[in-house]
């Protein structure tokens with residue numbers, strides 16, 4: 386039995402707890418820490434998982450899954466470090482923070498694995514990018530891959546690609562939601578009731594995602610198949626091009642990548 390403690394049960398920490406339970410992990414194998422007692426009680430009620438103090442989590446767990454905001458990391462690691470025995474695997478889910486930051490703040494030789502998940506973890510559809518730190522062994526990476534695969538898909542990437550992965554898949558769901566929201570508003574503007582507009586757009590997004598997942602699918606060819614000569618889609622796409630949407634998307638992903646790198650640099654000595 387691998388015991389996992391989630392340190393910081395906010396949006397991502399709760400998604401991880403919920404996803405692991407749905408994937409068959411028993412609540413007894415899981416623990417979490419949370420600052421506010423009311424929030425801790427709510428999560429215990431919802432998932433049957435025990436809320437514990439950080440020191441106890443470190444004592445009990447094999448895996449410490451760190452899910453606090455990057456700005457909260459230093460005080461958390463200061464609390465974790467003195468309680469470590471050296472056998473714990475530290476898994477960071479924090480955007481931007483390099484494994485070297487954890488290695489500097491924790492006892493020498495601590496195995497650290499960096500993961501960039503995303504919120505669809507809540508429905509078993511996460512995309513997680515995984516990288517090992519200096520002391521992470523193959524068995525550690527395998528364990529984390531197994532853990533994250535139980536709540537979606539997981540790929541191993543070199544740590545140098547983590548900021549890009551954060552921009553693409555960590556933040557990615559927000560960009561899709563933004564597009565869906567915009568299309569629903571356009572439907573409302575065109576006089577379609579909001580509920581109907583939402584149904585039309587959300588099912589189209591789900592259908593497009595399912596098509597993208599089929600063998601050999603290519604987004605360009607799928608788009609061409611929708612675009613009839615002289616038709617409606619070509620008229621719509623011309624407006625997207627006129628407004629520079631493709632370059633706006635490239636700039637958005639690049640801004641997110643740079644922000645991830647900045648979050649890491651903010652913690653350099």
Ligand SMILES: NC(=O)C1=CN([C@@H]2O[C@H](COP(=O)(O)OP(=O)(O)OC[C@H]3O[C@@H](n4cnc5c(N)ncnc54)[C@H](OP(=O)(O)O)[C@@H]3O)[C@@H](O)[C@H]2O)C=CC1
Nearest residue numbers: 393394395396397418419420452453454455457479480502
């Ligand atoms: N949201 C997302 O889509 C994604 C987020 N991430 C990463 O996950 C991490 C968490 O993000 P998110 O879940 O959105 O943020 P939240 O603010 O929702 O969650 C962070 C939680 O950690 C708690 N916390 C902070 N310090 C401590 C501490 N010392 N001990 C115990 N609990 C503590 C916070 O409590 P309090 O409420 O008191 O502050 C809060 O509940 C971030 O590093 C983020 O970069 C990664 C991928 C996607």
Ligand SMILES: O=C(O)[C@@H]1CCC=N1
Nearest residue numbers: 480551554555556557
């Ligand atoms: O916006 C953020 O910083 C976090 C990391 C990836 C998604 N949300």
